[in-house]
Amino acid sequence: MSKRSPNRPPSNRQVWILGAGFSQPLGGPLFEHVFSNAYLQLAESVARRECTSDQLRSLKVSTWRAATTVYAEGRKSGFWQNAEQFLQVANDALGDFENSPYRDVLGKWCDAAFRRNNLASLGSKFSDIDRSILSGENLDTPRIVKVVIDHRYMLQYILYGARELLAVQVSIFLFRTESLISKSERWRPFKHWMRQIRNGDAIVSFNYDEAVEYLARQVVSPNFLHCLLPDENPETGRPLLLKLHGSAGWETTRGSGEAQVTASNSHLSFLQSTEKQPFILAPGPEKFEKTFKSIIRDSSEGVIRNADEVHVIGYRFPETDMFAQELILSSLRSNTKNPRVTLVLGPDNSNPARKRAKALLESAAPGRVRVAEAYSQDYLLSYEARHRRAVSRTDFNEVFPRK
Structure with missing residues (x-):
């Protein structure tokens, strides 16, 4: 097991909101590229x-x-x-x-x-x-x-x-991931980031892939994260992973409607059967009001409302998912701790998606949104150093200048 950094107090709850831009540096595709x-x-x-x-x-x-x-x-x-x-x-x-x-x-x-x-x-x-x-x-x-x-x-x-x-x-x-995580340079910033996660922290992911789960198992321990399934209750004593769009690693039975969702026993196990299908949800109200159990929605709202700091990594608030957008923004508005919010969508300050995401976050956390002029991997690799020094606006801007 890798050595864990002791710098951050346990009471300082960090919430990480992940989109496709988180996995892209590791080789994950954007939605514009799949089905090609x-x-x-x-x-x-x-x-x-x-x-x-x-x-x-x-x-x-x-x-x-x-x-x-x-x-x-x-x-x-x-x-x-x-x-x-x-x-x-x-x-x-x-x-x-x-x-x-x-x-x-x-x-x-x-x-x-x-x-x-x-x-x-x-x-x-x-x-x-x-x-x-x-x-x-x-x-x-x-x-x-x-x-x-x-x-x-x-x-x-x-x-x-x-x-x-x-x-x-x-x-x-993610195929042959064990050797990739241990040897590939592209995984290094993500391994570093995973070692900073603490009890009380939470990861809210909109990604179908299992990159976070693989990192936790390989870098820390197999049971380090609690990846909450739709029919479970959150556990204390472990960081939470909340996957609001479902997961390629979850499965249910075809044609079974509200059947129980389970974690698959092996990678892409539905390829060995016509009876199982991956539990992947379309954007919109279905995942909150019908198929998806409310426990993951409620847990996501709760961790954002109680966060001391929020990091939005590679998530651009897509126009197709207004329910998820409202969940994040309303939870930020309800947070009485006035957390700092950091947005990481690459260094291009002319990017319309980044401008829109920043404006949305500003509407919920006015004066507390900072844009990191960095790619996901840059931000994650510098996270420990940034956390030690970024106690004020000046210190933060020394690490990632604000544009």
Whole structure:
């Protein structure tokens, strides 16, 4: 176990809010990059290695290709610009498909994707649970003789494939992680940061990947962080990891609605089954009001309300996720400690996303928001030194000048 730094008092609660920009220096993709042909090829190489049979691999890859086809059509038409927007639009349409204005066009794209990727001919290879999903029948009903596919169930199946594909693509950089963490220079700032985390601290992550979990296990100890699952209560005595968008490392049973979410036993274990799917959620109210249990939402609000300092690393407050934005800003407004808030979105002060994020944070913490002119890895590597010296505005600006 690595030596822990004793500099910070235990009562000084630090909260870290992480977005995709946190994982990007380690090789994690941004949402604009996933579902591309290049990332699809990477995912297919993972399937060739991880799927337990050629039949299972063929089904997985065909579904992923269909999801990529629909994604490409929607992006070309301006319906969405990245993976999260795709999940949001498709998920909303699926919720009330008959009345959705997207019904006909999504149905047309799904039908073409199924035909192009030969999914209809794979009907005989579907497991019973896949047959029930596609036909809309109950498994207890003995009338399932053939797969009856309509556009709604095509879209539902493509969404299953999209979540799987997204989980694989955001996790590719974590393969062979044990050797990477111990040897690669790019992990050094993140290892340093993990050693500074204390009991009472919390990490609120909007990332699907498991980079934080891998760091904790390799750098400190396997049980160092409590990664809160939707049906658990927070533990005292361990730092909290709160994943508001779900995780590639969580799984549930397909077609089970409000089934229990569990941590998978192995990396991307859903690749060995057609019954399991990664627990990945689209932006919007669903994750707070329906599928996602309120305990993670409430815990996230609580740690931000009680923070002594808040660090926003690589999170740009995307326009598609207004519920998460309101959670963060309202919790900051309710914090009576008046914490300092540091925003880290790279050194480019002309970046519109950074300007917008700063303005949003200023609305909740006026006069207390500082922008670090640094990339995520720079800020994390200097965190200990910055914490010792940044006791005033002058000291802080000596380390990261304010723009």
